[in-house]
Amino acid sequence: MISVKNLSYVYSPKTPFNTQALFGINVDINDGDFFGIIGNTGAGKSTLVSHFNALTRVQKNSGTVFVDDVDLSAKKLDLKKLRAKVGMVFQYPEYQLFDDTVEKDVMFGPKNLGLPVDEQRSRAKAAIELVGLDYAEIAGRSPFELSGGQKRRVALAGVLAMRPEILVLDEPTAGIDPIGKRKLMELICDIKKTCPTIIMISHNMDEIASYCNRIAVLDRGTVKGVFAPRELFGSRELLEKCGVELPLVTELAVGLADAGIDIDRSIIDQDELVCAILKAGKYA
């Protein structure tokens, strides 16, 4: 459970370069959520999520962030515990790989947690397998000679090896081909079985619509609202107010409905759309 109350954040305060990135944000993320965060470039999504594991510290008199019952605006924090609990995967995580073998790189997180070597290794093995890579084949290779997609999986494994309870993903599918994207999203659904709460930033409305159960829309540092996917993508009013684009599936449904075919405009699921089209075809 993450609870953000009235959170504001200013970059480089008290200099001519100061920019306020967040203005009084209020969000609650429940256990078991697949929580989507969307918004235009510069809306403050990354800034917001970087508060969740205290990489960005809550500024004075700028609201509070609670992760379960830990107050992140407190001066003294058990950072290690917090960072093991809230795993954070940044945009293009493959650029953070550094060690000479994949296994050692994945072991970096558990090692920092001070776990015994056996435990580090077994966690690394489990994490590498969890992200769908062949442990025997890849463990001894250098991370720098892998393909882009493999690198990203290794980086993801590096975070998963810390066994987080909450996983934050900042545009996990950026710069990947469509098939790779779908595979990665399926992988994330697998991960959700072991790490129940997932927070995902994305610019891809299809992913957001088909995987998230709640969606926060950010705009220039404020929260426009938190919605269920159907509620958001089904309401033209909301979409316009928040400046959100439609997922492809919904766009198709809306197009068909506009053309006079009897179809629900708020369909966000591919299979559902196919069923609806078939049904509409039968009665036409």
Place this chain on the structure above:
Amino acid sequence: MRDMTIGQYYPASSPVHRADPRIKLVILVLYMVTVFFCDSFLSFGFMTFFVLVTVFMSRVPLLKVLKGLKFVLVIVLITTLLMMIFYTDVNAEPIAEWWIFRIYLNGVYAAVKLAWRLLLLILMPTVLTLTSTPTELCDGLESLLSPLKFIKFPVHELALIMSIALRLVPTLIEETDKIINAQKARGAAFESKNPFKKIKAMIPVLIPLFVSSFRRADDLADAMDSRCYRGAKGRTRMNKLKLRVGDVVALLGWCAITVCVLFLKYNWFGWGFIAAWGL
């Protein structure tokens, strides 16, 4: 990391910001030389006055300028202290004595002058970097060095290397920030007090940084190639440096200040009598 003051440009609209970077560089050199000629409190005061005038004209808050001195202050203090302690004046009685140390009045004077000189020497370059962007300084330097082209010195290439390096400093800082954050998210601790541990903790940051720097260099080379970059030959500039009347006036002003300091020091035409008051 972002708070580091390498690219410490302070944006403002002021005559000092608008001045031609070439003139600013020439004035800086002139100023540094002049500071070395200062030897009386009067001449130090005189120089300080004009530095303050420059700061005032640049509309950079004085506090911001002084902040730039923060890091060297320790060095200045230590040198001053050493100077004070080890100065021996055979012709005078010490004003204070403790254990093997003797402090003389002239020693105190010398130490204060040393500190003042050091501060003056640091102050002006700080003002320069606060009021000019790295690009401007690079262009200025290239233009000033351009006579060296006649002896086949690769001025343009040098300037290009410098401007690429300067351009990439903020990018690298940003990148370092990102990688540090990513490793922190994996539980890495950079706050250790032990210096060896600290260096070791930097390895997971430095390696990705090197890797991405090489990648970036490759990309940049490709991008330049694909836009037919072929060096200085026949290349024109977008922002031509232009000398204005104000620049010349400023330069002449600083020349006059130098001449005054020289008058004070060498007692030309008996002007040094003024310096006699100023110790």
